[in-house]
Amino acid sequence: MATAAAHRAAGTLMHGAADAIGEAEAHQRAFDAAVAADERIEPRDWMPDAYRATLIRQIAQHAHSEIIGMQPEANWITRAPSLRRKAILLAKVQDEAGHGLYLYSAAETLGTSREELLDKLHSGRQKYSSIFNYPTLTWADVGAIGWLVDGAAITNQVPLCRCSYGPYARAMVRICKEESFHQRQGYELLLTLSRGTPEQHAMAQDAVDRWWWPSLMMFGPPDDASQHSAQSMAWKIKRHSNDELRQRFVDICVPQAESLGLTLPDPDLKWNEERGHYDFGAIDWDEFREVLKGNGPCNEQRLSRRRQAHEEGAWVREAAAAHAAKHSNHATGTEGEQA
Amino acid sequence: MTDTDWPLWEVFVRSRRGLSHTHAGSLHAPDAELALRNARDLYTRRGEGVSIWVVPSAAITASSPDEKDPFFAPSADKPYRHPTFYEIPEGVKHL
Numbered sequence: 356m357a358t359a360a361a362h363r364a365a366g367t368l369m370h371g372a373a374d375a376i377g378e379a380e381a382h383q384r385a386f387d388a389a390v391a392a393d394e395r396i397e398p399r400d401w402m403p404d405a406y407r408a409t410l411i412r413q414i415a416q417h418a419h420s421e422i423i424g425m426q427p428e429a430n431w432i433t434r435a436p437s438l439r440r441k442a443i444l445l446a447k448v449q450d451e452a453g454h455g456l457y458l459y460s461a462a463e464t465l466g467t468s469r470e471e472l473l474d475k476l477h478s479g480r481q482k483y484s485s486i487f488n489y490p491t492l493t494w495a496d497v498g499a500i501g502w503l504v505d506g507a508a509i510t511n512q513v514p515l516c517r518c519s520y521g522p523y524a525r526a527m528v529r530i531c532k533e534e535s536f537h538q539r540q541g542y543e544l545l546l547t548l549s550r551g552t553p554e555q556h557a558m559a560q561d562a563v564d565r566w567w568w569p570s571l572m573m574f575g576p577p578d579d580a581s582q583h584s585a586q587s588m589a590w591k592i593k594r595h596s597n598d599e600l601r602q603r604f605v606d607i608c609v610p611q612a613e614s615l616g617l618t619l620p621d622p623d624l625k626w627n628e629e630r631g632h633y634d635f636g637a638i639d640w641d642e643f644r645e646v647l648k649g650n651g652p653c654n655e656q657r658l659s660r661r662r663q664a665h666e667e668g669a670w671v672r673e674a675a676a677a678h679a680a681k682h683s684n685h686a687t688g689t690e691g692e693q694a
Numbered sequence: 695m696t697d698t699d700w701p702l703w704e705v706f707v708r709s710r711r712g713l714s715h716t717h718a719g720s721l722h723a724p725d726a727e728l729a730l731r732n733a734r735d736l737y738t739r740r741g742e743g744v745s746i747w748v749v750p751s752a753a754i755t756a757s758s759p760d761e762k763d764p765f766f767a768p769s770a771d772k773p774y775r776h777p778t779f780y781e782i783p784e785g786v787k788h789l
Binding site: 446450457460463470529683 | 702
């Protein structure tokens with residue numbers, strides 16, 4: 356389902372390419388032409404093996420992050436301070452599950468399976484975002500996650516809506532629409548605390564102090580140390596560099612923090628007239644690498660909880676499969692256009 | 695798909711009456727009934743739909759991307775199928 360430009364390029368080249376090497380080259384050129392023309396690559400198109408592997412790695416990591424990301428917030432569902440907040444938090448955590456499922460489906464179009472993806476998450480062979488290895492110590496953390504963590508995610512994800520791989524881009528469009536609610540509920544929650552009692556204000560400030568730096572790390576290593584960036588930009592999987600997106604996020608957050616009546620925990624944060632951006636302090640990349648390696652505060656807890664949920668859900672999956680097998684003669688045949 | 699994965703279903707959602715069902719995405723489910731329920735939870739959490747179809751992905755027959763040029767070629771060289779192909783004198787109305 357590649358697009359016109361790609362097929363013209365492939366067609367022209369295929370006529371003269373009798374041998375396999377010529378054919379491979381024609382495929383590569385058709386792919387390059389489609390990417391250059393800003394057209395989308397679809398599942399059944401030819402694509403370089405490395406492009407496929409990169410996408411599986413990135414989409415899987417993204418999906419796993421949504422699924423693991425349910426845990427730190429779910430920690431507060433039973434202790435939400437009001438029914439309103441509880442209903443909001445339930446809806447948000449349910450959205451994260453949905454986002455994980457959209458993304459698993461997108462990854463599966465590349466030839467991997469759901470079982471394989473889950474297995475790689477559970478065995479630690481595929482990663483999820485390090486941010487979810489930090490604990491949610493107070494109710495204000497739910498607000499800080501919505502504002503900062505989801506805010507950083509949105510900054511990262513909006514350009515992914517134009518990613519060169521069609522199914523990933525389409526999943527991101529749906530996700531970005533829903534993330535906006537997540538960020539706003541977090542901001543409103545923090546604002547309520549910030550304007551509350553001195554204790555509530557302090558709780559909000561403490562949460563922002565703890566989540567600010569890990570949120571900046573969500574954009575990944577600096578450009579000169581990012582191993583996948585250059586190739587992903589060339590393939591138009593990524594549209595902006597890590598540092599560019601991180602700067603964009605900082606610039607957005609500073610005035611938002613002021614409106615909240617809260618400060619960001621960085622003494623070096625100041626407006627740079629010349630650059631037209633906020634300067635900010637050095638990020639502790641040693642901490643980032645440690646958490647990535649598995650030595651964050653909650654790495655072990657998050658993975659073991661995920662494995663436990665999977666194992667404890669086994670009987671539900673088995674029962675559903677048994678029910679489906681028993682009623683397999685009714686399994687298909689819902690009404691069509693007449694419905 | 696592996697042995698333990700439930701079958702894959704394609705989900706089509708009619709966003710409101712008067713519009714056709716549009717492909718929304720896919721999901722795994724053991725049978726059609728659960729596919730419908732999962733589709734409701736996954737693709738219509740914000741009132742995006744008034745009707746859902748689920749179709750086993752394996753039941754879909756698709757044209758091959760490799761065949762695209764010859765397969766669709768017959769329509770490419772018939773510009774006379776478009777109204778703009780015809781020259782009509784200026785001033786002729788309702789045409």
